Amino acid sequence: MRAPVRMCGIIGIFKQEGLVNVELYEGLLMLQHRGQDSAGMVTTDWAKFREFKDNGLVKDVFAKKSVMDKLQGQVGIGHVRYPTAGSASAQEAQPFFVNSPLGIYLIHNGNLTNTDELRDMLNSSSSFFNRHLKTDSDSEVLLNIFADEIHRAHQRFVQSEAQTDPNEHKMDFVLEAGETMMKTLQVRGLAVVAVLCRISASCFL
Numbered sequence: 001m002r003a004p005v006r007m008c009g010i011i012g013i014f015k016q017e018g019l020v021n022v023e024l025y026e027g028l029l030m031l032q033h034r035g036q037d038s039a040g041m042v043t044t045d046w047a048k049f050r051e052f053k054d055n056g057l058v059k060d061v062f063a064k065k066s067v068m069d070k071l072q073g074q075v076g077i078g079h080v081r082y083p084t085a086g087s088a089s090a091q092e093a094q095p096f097f098v099n100s101p102l103g104i105y106l107i108h109n110g111n112l113t114n115t116d117e118l119r120d121m122l123n124s125s126s127s128f129f130n131r132h133l134k135t136d137s138d139s140e141v142l143l144n145i146f147a148d149e150i151h152r153a154h155q156r157f158v159q160s161e162a163q164t165d166p167n168e169h170k171m172d173f174v175l176e177a178g179e180t181m182m183k184t185l186q187v188r189g190l191a192v193v194a195v196l197c198r199i200s201a202s203c204f205l
Contacts, residue, residue, distance in 0.1 A: 008109040009034030009080040012193040014201050019043075021071040024078040028058045035082035038093035042105045043073035046198050049105060053093040075201055077193050079107040092137045098147045101154065102170065103197035106146065108139040110190035115141055118184070122148065142192065145184065149177035170199055178202065
């Protein structure tokens with residue numbers, strides 16, 4: 001008998017009007033079979049991020065009305081986790097966040113097969129910034145590689161002595177970073193959704 005497939009579940013919703021919290025919740029319920037270790041979601045109205053995550057099933061993590069009421073915004077991402085890398089700690093529940101650059105939340109399903117190499121790079125002078133990782137999760141490594149590449153794209157633009165304001169090219173930096181990042185990853189299945197404050201929701205498959 002074939003063993004059941006155990007992978008995380010991810011969802012992202014973008015709406016022009018109305019809140020996404022209930023639809024994210026319903027989507028995570030439908031994805032519960034993909035992971036029962038933890039659940040989390042983040043929403044935004046492009047002015048502020050609102051996040052909640054914890055160990056447990058979706059119905060338990062988001063059982064309180066006060067939690068759901070807090071998750072305001074017309075854009076959001078959600079995640080249910082089956083721990084394929086790292087530990088079962090609530091600290092490794094997704095989404096993961098990095099403040100610089102731009103403010104990025106990211107969710108990820110799949111496996112990086114060169115995680116140790118990437119982690120060593122982030123902790124060395126090869127990184128644009130020497131980045132501190134809080135967990136053993138490969139998803140946190142992925143987020144920081146993405147953030148590092150955005151910094152590099154911004155720096156290349158500045159060094160090119162372009163005559164336009166770098167703030168007008170943030171989306172270009174994000175797209176360039178995504179392309180460069182994908183060349184550095186060794187993966188066994190990959191799906192990523194990221195939300196960047198005041199910019200966009202991005203997806204890498």
